[in-house]
Amino acid sequence: MDSYDNHKALITVDESWVEFQEIVKDIVTNSNVLALKEHMQHVSTSRFEHCEKVAYYTYQISKKLGLDYVSAARGAMLHDFYFYDWRNKGVEGQKKFHAMRHPRNCSKKCFRYFRT
Numbered sequence: 154m155d156s157y158d159n160h161k162a163l164i165t166v167d168e169s170w171v172e173f174q175e176i177v178k179d180i181v182t183n184s185n186v187l188a189l190k191e192h193m194q195h196v197s198t199s200r201f202e203h204c205e206k207v208a209y210y211t212y213q214i215s216k217k218l219g220l221d222y223v224s225a226a227r228g229a230m231l232h233d234f235y236f237y238d239w240r241n242k243g244v245e246g247q248k249k250f251h252a253m254r255h256p257r258n259c260s261k262k263c264f265r266y267f268r269t
Contacts, residue, residue: 173212176223177230181205186234194233204230 180186189201212226 169213169216170209173209173226176212176226177205177208180227180230186231189234200233204233207232 174181186201186204189204190199192200194200194203208226208230211229212222215222215225
């Protein structure tokens, strides 16, 4: 069982998970977003898994606080929508400026592919 299966095992399939999946359905079925499964975010977590976890927790917290949980979940699902390895020290400035560049890179892709 890999880390993604472990993550799925921790999530109880209830009404909130079903609602969350409906909110992000067009995002998580997009071929460009699915490609994030091939990019590592953390040691044993793909970028897709990371974004899905962040998005689900964001959805839960935002809903509980009475905030716009739909926009929050969709934005969180796309918050790391980029395809380079920020840890690659061989690319000039990549690691050093990742925190400043990746939000712009993600937002450009989001507006190109989704209604956010």
